[in-house]
Each structure stands twice: as C-alpha cells, then as structure tokens.
Amino acid sequence: MILVTGASGFVGRNLVKKLVKKEKIRCLVRHTSNTRQLKGTELFYGNMLDKESLFKATKDVSMVIHLVAVIGSADYKLNFETHVTGAKNLIEACKKNRVKRVIVISTTSTLAKIRNNYGTTKAMADQLFAKSGLAITTIKPDFIYGKDGNGFIKLVDTIKKRPFMPSLGSGKYRKQPVHIDDVVAAIINAMNKKFIGKTYIVASEKPIEIDTMIKMIMKRLGIKKPIIHIPIKFLLAASYVMKMKKNPLLTKAVVLGLSQDCVYDVQPLIKELKVIPRSFEDGLKEVLN
Ligand SMILES: NC(=O)c1ccc[n+]([C@@H]2O[C@H](COP(=O)([O-])OP(=O)(O)OC[C@H]3O[C@@H](n4cnc5c(N)ncnc54)[C@H](OP(=O)(O)O)[C@@H]3O)[C@@H](O)[C@H]2O)c1
Numbered sequence: 242m243i244l245v246t247g248a249s250g251f252v253g254r255n256l257v258k259k260l261v262k263k264e265k266i267r268c269l270v271r272h273t274s275n276t277r278q279l280k281g282t283e284l285f286y287g288n289m290l291d292k293e294s295l296f297k298a299t300k301d302v303s304m305v306i307h308l309v310a311v312i313g314s315a316d317y318k319l320n321f322e323t324h325v326t327g328a329k330n331l332i333e334a335c336k337k338n339r340v341k342r343v344i345v346i347s348t349t350s351t352l353a354k355i356r357n358n359y360g361t362t363k364a365m366a367d368q369l370f371a372k373s374g375l376a377i378t379t380i381k382p383d384f385i386y387g388k389d390g391n392g393f394i395k396l397v398d399t400i401k402k403r404p405f406m407p408s409l410g411s412g413k414y415r416k417q418p419v420h421i422d423d424v425v426a427a428i429i430n431a432m433n434k435k436f437i438g439k440t441y442i443v444a445s446e447k448p449i450e451i452d453t454m455i456k457m458i459m460k461r462l463g464i465k466k467p468i469i470h471i472p473i474k475f476l477l478a479a480s481y482v483m484k485m486k487k488n489p490l491l492t493k494a495v496v497l498g499l500s501q502d503c504v505y506d507v508q509p510l511i512k513e514l515k516v517i518p519r520s521f522e523d524g525l526k527e528v529l530n
Pocket of ligand 1: 247248271273289290311348349385
C-alpha cells in the first residue's frame with residue numbers, strides 16, 4: 242500500500258490516475274477535498290497538522306509520496322505549519338509505523354536566491370526529511386503546467402481576458418516550465434530504491450524568458466496582445482491590495498517567485514531518472530490543442 246498525501250491536488254490526482262493501475266493507493270484527503278478523481282483508491286480523512294490521523298494513515302504502508310503544500314500563499318504561519326510542522330508529524334508517523342521509503346515533492350523555489358515564505362518553509366521541510374533517517378528521494382519541479390493546473394489556467398485566462406498582458410519587471414526572467422506528465426513520470430521512476438538519498442530537479446531542458454512563454458501561449462491561442470512590463474515594486478503593492486480577494490491572481494509569493502532568473506541542469510533527470518522532459522513548445526501543443 243502506498244500513501245499519497247496531497248492526492249486531491251493538481252500533481253496528486255494526475256499521479257494517482259497512473260499509479261492506481263498497478264498499486265494499492267491510500268489517499269490522505271480532507272473533508273473539504275475534491276475527491277472525484279481519486280476513484281479506485283482508499284480515501285483516508287486526515288490532516289498534516291493532526292498527528293493521530295497521520296499515524297493511522299501510515300499504518301500498513303510501504304511507501305509515502307508526500308505532495309501536500311500550500312502554493313501561492315504569503316501567510317508565513319500557514320506555510321510553516323503545512324510544510325514544516327506537517328513534515329515533522331509525517332516523519333514521526335512514518336518512524337512509529339516503520340515506513341522507511343518516502344518520496345518528497347519539493348520545489349525549485351527552495352533554490353531561489355530570494356526565497357518567499359513558500360520556498361523558505363519548503364526548504365526547512367527538505368532539511369527535516371534529509372536528516373530523518375528515512376529512505377528519502379526528493380523531487381524539485383519548476384513551474385508545472387497541464388490542462389488542470391491552477392497556475393497555468395490562471396495564466397491562460399489572463400492572456401485571454403485582458404486587453405493587454407502584464408509581465409513582471411523586465412520580462413526577461415527565465416523559467417523551465419515542466420509538463421505534468423513529465424513530473425508524474427519522474428515521481429514514478431524515483432520510487433526505485435536505487436534513488437534513495439538523491440535529489441532531482443524536474444524541469445524542461447531549455448530556459449525560457451517569461452515574455453517568450455507568454456508569446457508562445459498567445460501564438461497557440463491565435464491571439465496577439467501587447468505585453469506591458471510592470472515594475473516589481475508596483476506588483477508587490479498590487480499583491481498587497483489583492484490579499485482581500487478570494488483566490489487572487491497576484492500574491493507576494495507569486496511575484497517574488499516569478500521575478501528571479503532561474504536556470505537548472507536537468508541532466509540527472511534525463512540520465513539517471515530516464516525522463517526526457519518535453520519542450521514547452523511541445524507541451525503547449527498537447528495542453529492547448
Ligand atoms: N504546481 C506547481 O507548479 C508546482 C511546482 C513545483 C513544486 N510543486 C510541488 O508539488 C506538490 C504538489 O503541488 P500541487 O500543484 O499539486 O498543489 P495543489 O494543487 O495546491 O495541491 C495541494 C494539496 O495539498 C493538500 N493540503 C494542503 N494543506 C493540507 C493539510 N494541512 N493537510 C492535508 N492536505 C493538505 C490539498 O488538499 P485539499 O484538496 O483539501 O486542498 C491538496 O491536495 C507540492 O509539494 C508543491 O510544492 C508544485
């Protein structure tokens with residue numbers, strides 16, 4: 242039995258869809274989680290902050306794939322509790338139930354020069370897992386896109402609906418967006434015990450400037466709109482105002498996360514985990530067809 246935490250999220254539901262064909266899966270979900278896409282799995286209601294629920298969820302489990310996170314929230318307490326306290330609780334539960342193998346889904350935000358609260362607390366959680374004595378493999382994806390990816394849907398909606406497309410600062414910050422299926426493949430391959438103790442960056446091979454990403458999406462959608470560069474300071478102020486909105490497009494975490502040039506070597510992903518990530522161009526063809 243494999244326990245998947247964060248199974249109802251974007252990565253979780255796509256991973257579970259693949260895994261459930263060959264493994265028995267228990268999904269850690271909350272009473273508020275959307276579980277429609279978790280058919281064929283055992284639903285276990287719990288919470289990363291509820292030690293007892295994690296203790297029960299990890300019983301008779303051979304491996305945990307840990308995906309829980311809060312993405313896009315600038316709230317330090319929420320980030321700390323979910324990522325750091327959650328990691329401590331999960332490690333304790335795994336040790337009590339002798340679950341040795343854990344695949345931790347981290348993020349390239351932990352490697353940024355200026356880290357937001359998400360990157361800082363995810364890095365703290367990585368440290369806890371690394372020192373836990375459990376058999377850990379860590380996966381660090383860059384921005385993940387896919388048909389049902391919340392961040393990607395928001396980006397595409399903004400491009401479709403706005404008369405112009407706002408871009409961050411110079412628009413020259415580079416990213417290596419990765420297709421959801423490549424992330425799922427990396428997680429599944431990482432389950433092999435030969436990757437214990439290893440960390441893999443999961444990203445597309447070629448860094449792309451944000452403006453280029455926007456232009457590529459526009460081209461696929463068959464629309465042409467001006468890109469207006471907005472100073473980072475202004476975006477941070479706007480994110481402060483948007484805090485009042487439910488599900489805001491801009492948060493401080495998003496602005497800080499996107500306004501940095503990030504370039505990664507994905508050769509270990511290709512050579513060791515044997516995942517050849519799609520180019521953003523090829524991935525877009527599938528996602529926006
Ligand atoms: N998406 C990206 O672009 C991206 C990039 C790099 C790394 N990652 C990493 O990939 C992993 C999965 O991300 P995702 O995009 O799938 O995120 P997501 O769609 O926001 O899903 C987050 C999941 O965490 C669950 N969750 C949050 N707080 C919880 C708590 N206290 N107890 C139990 N469950 C809780 C959510 O449950 P509910 O359904 O109940 O809300 C949901 O299932 C994360 O570790 C993230 O850091 C994602």
